[in-house]
Amino acid sequence: xxxxxxxxxxxxSGLLMGFVYSLIALGLSLIYGVMDVxxxxxxxxxxxxxxxxxxxxxxxxxDPLIAIFIIIPVLFLVxxxxxxxxxxxxxxxxxxxxxxxxxxxxxxxxxxxxFLWTPNYRLAERHLTSTxxxxxxxxxxxxxxxxxxxxxxxxVFAFAYYLIRFTRTGRAIxxxxxxxxxxxxxxxxxxxxxAITFGLGISCVGAAGVLLATFYYIFPYVGTxxxxxxxxxxxxxxxxxxxxxxxxxxxxxxxxxxxxxxISPAVKYAIVFMTYMVVIIxxxxxxxxxx
Amino acid sequence: xxKGIVVVCTLALVLALGGMAFAENVIKIGAIYPFxxxxxxxxxxxxxxxxxxxxxxxNKYDFDFLFAxxxxxxxxxxxxxxxxxxxxxxxxxxxxSEAERLITSEGVVALIGCYQSSVTKTAxxxxxxxxxxxxxxxxxxxxxxxxxxxxxxxxxxxxGLYARQQFEHLIExxxxxxxxxxxxxxxxxxxxxxxxxxxxxxxLAKEYGFQVVEKLAYTTGATSLNSEVTRLMASKPDxxxxxxxxxxxxxxxxxxxxxxxxxxxxxxxxxxxxxDFLKSVGDDGNYLFLRQGFCADQVVNKPVIGQILxxxxxxxxxxxxxxxxxxxxxxxxxxxxxxxAGSTDPEAIRQALLETDIPGDYCLSPWEGIKFxxxxxxxxxxxxxICQIQDQDFYTVFPSEFATREPVxxxxxxxxx
Numbered sequence: 001x002x003x004x005x006x007x008x009x010x011x012x013s014g015l016l017m018g019f020v021y022s023l024i025a026l027g028l029s030l031i032y033g034v035m036d037v038x039x040x041x042x043x044x045x046x047x048x049x050x051x052x053x054x055x056x057x058x059x060x061x062x063d064p065l066i067a068i069f070i071i072i073p074v075l076f077l078v079x080x081x082x083x084x085x086x087x088x089x090x091x092x093x094x095x096x097x098x099x100x101x102x103x104x105x106x107x108x109x110x111x112x113x114x115f116l117w118t119p120n121y122r123l124a125e126r127h128l129t130s131t132x133x134x135x136x137x138x139x140x141x142x143x144x145x146x147x148x149x150x151x152x153x154x155x156v157f158a159f160a161y162y163l164i165r166f167t168r169t170g171r172a173i174x175x176x177x178x179x180x181x182x183x184x185x186x187x188x189x190x191x192x193x194x195a196i197t198f199g200l201g202i203s204c205v206g207a208a209g210v211l212l213a214t215f216y217y218i219f220p221y222v223g224t225x226x227x228x229x230x231x232x233x234x235x236x237x238x239x240x241x242x243x244x245x246x247x248x249x250x251x252x253x254x255x256x257x258x259x260x261x262x263i264s265p266a267v268k269y270a271i272v273f274m275t276y277m278v279v280i281i282x283x284x285x286x287x288x289x290x291x
Numbered sequence: 292x293x294k295g296i297v298v299v300c301t302l303a304l305v306l307a308l309g310g311m312a313f314a315e316n317v318i319k320i321g322a323i324y325p326f327x328x329x330x331x332x333x334x335x336x337x338x339x340x341x342x343x344x345x346x347x348x349x350n351k352y353d354f355d356f357l358f359a360x361x362x363x364x365x366x367x368x369x370x371x372x373x374x375x376x377x378x379x380x381x382x383x384x385x386x387x388s389e390a391e392r393l394i395t396s397e398g399v400v401a402l403i404g405c406y407q408s409s410v411t412k413t414a415x416x417x418x419x420x421x422x423x424x425x426x427x428x429x430x431x432x433x434x435x436x437x438x439x440x441x442x443x444x445x446x447x448x449x450x451g452l453y454a455r456q457q458f459e460h461l462i463e464x465x466x467x468x469x470x471x472x473x474x475x476x477x478x479x480x481x482x483x484x485x486x487x488x489x490x491x492x493x494x495l496a497k498e499y500g501f502q503v504v505e506k507l508a509y510t511t512g513a514t515s516l517n518s519e520v521t522r523l524m525a526s527k528p529d530x531x532x533x534x535x536x537x538x539x540x541x542x543x544x545x546x547x548x549x550x551x552x553x554x555x556x557x558x559x560x561x562x563x564x565x566x567d568f569l570k571s572v573g574d575d576g577n578y579l580f581l582r583q584g585f586c587a588d589q590v591v592n593k594p595v596i597g598q599i600l601x602x603x604x605x606x607x608x609x610x611x612x613x614x615x616x617x618x619x620x621x622x623x624x625x626x627x628x629x630x631x632a633g634s635t636d637p638e639a640i641r642q643a644l645l646e647t648d649i650p651g652d653y654c655l656s657p658w659e660g661i662k663f664x665x666x667x668x669x670x671x672x673x674x675x676x677i678c679q680i681q682d683q684d685f686y687t688v689f690p691s692e693f694a695t696r697e698p699v700x701x702x703x704x705x706x707x708x
Contacts, residue, residue, distance in 0.1 A: 006521050006522070122567070122571060142549070257518045260517075265516075265522065
């Protein structure tokens, strides 16, 4: 009985975390799929989203769940700005210069956060008390913030999916992703599409950061581990695949949780990365869903 | 980051130039701490602790403490102590080269530092090679005083001692309450610090006849601790012994609450004592037990503590926390030894250190005093205290001669608080 409750508990916890992983991975996958740039500063944008949620909660007394409606557009603009100022200049550069630039950006952002906000650990303040606490279903305990974070992740993911699949701009993004020269020939402004894609990718990961900030501690290097998970998720789902990110995020959440429960918590991330390596060996170019 | 380095360098330069002006009557001591990198905040607290001690040595104060009523060291014609600061960035290699630089080009007569045990280890190797005394107040790896070094001394207790006190506390709790606390779950982060603590705990569990029902290693910085806590709950322990870093400690506290997990006793290392912990978790942090080297409530046992805490508050504009207390003892011990030696000759200082016998009244930490074991260099009187968080503050509950409050037992269920 206990094992069964434990199993359901682990499964549910993993599932909830998995939706958040999906949203984090989406931004990374999108930027790579469309622009062919691997954004090593991805985790730092997650950190930025978390710190924004923190400062909104402390300075303006806005619960992260309200602040998210301000933070998403703000991060979109930050993304567009970083694209125009930095990423644009390296699009035609070599792969190594792209890696060094985004990696440099990640080091800069983490250290800047440390300089501005000290290396201390914090938690965002919650002002919507109805969104804290926890609930119990048949002996399985779920934190309400975790529940909200995963539902929020699904909603943001669905919104991004809608934008990409069913709007005119989204179709332009898809076209650019498939063949940027062809897209240019039919009159799509590639530069704008890249800017929008980068902004969209950053606001997705930032939104995940805001949702995480409702229950996870915040500090300047918080993005590092999450971005490792994001890379594994994207490689598992296939670089550039939106649906792949979604399924792979859930898979990774569940593998992590069940691995930790049945084998040993110390190796749960080893199991996650092993799964990823097996997929890389079996389907090296495409992951599970890539094209 | 860079600005930090510039500030530290400028500070070092100013101190060095300042030192030159009074070169004849100044005794230089080198201090290595991780001033840059993730531990920069802690390093600042450690530095303030050292500066507080040096201030008491070099200036007159009207309370009863070592060197408070004199300026400088009386047996050396009022010579003042000057600290030469060096940055290890938390890196053992840098710590080693900085120790070398302090000894050879700065001409320090002794070294203090370095906080991280791994850095203290390499820096003290250099001191040993050059024959320069190294007094450490702020590293807790047991291994440091198991090397039979001639020149290494430690004022603070170490992690091995901590585990023993923890079991003594559990046994006392059993006696006080009549409840069995024999089922232990050991939870630890799986690098050097956590593994060492867990190893000591497991050995002692056997020695004292406790049953380890779960031994759980976890990865520090984990994104979720749900599966860890699910396993813990399945093992139904009376006591959870945890060795975590502050970040994971925060997440464990939140996860325990979410999953309604309330063992009778939740016993921790020093992580919940860091200021960020209570700031982050608020009253969810209540009723955790933790080890501390120092607790501000000890002022009732030693009034001079209150006066020094007050001076510290005036001087640095913040509370003197446990880390500052740890680093505070080393310069006092060195000043005392140099004063008794009446010279700055390293061998004379070492002999004086071996004869150190500072009474407990002159220790901020709850010790009977400072006296070094001649073989290992470990302070034989050092010990930890066990505190419990109550009303979002820290109160000493063990050993009983230092206790200021009764412990709350058992850990209340999450619904009844």
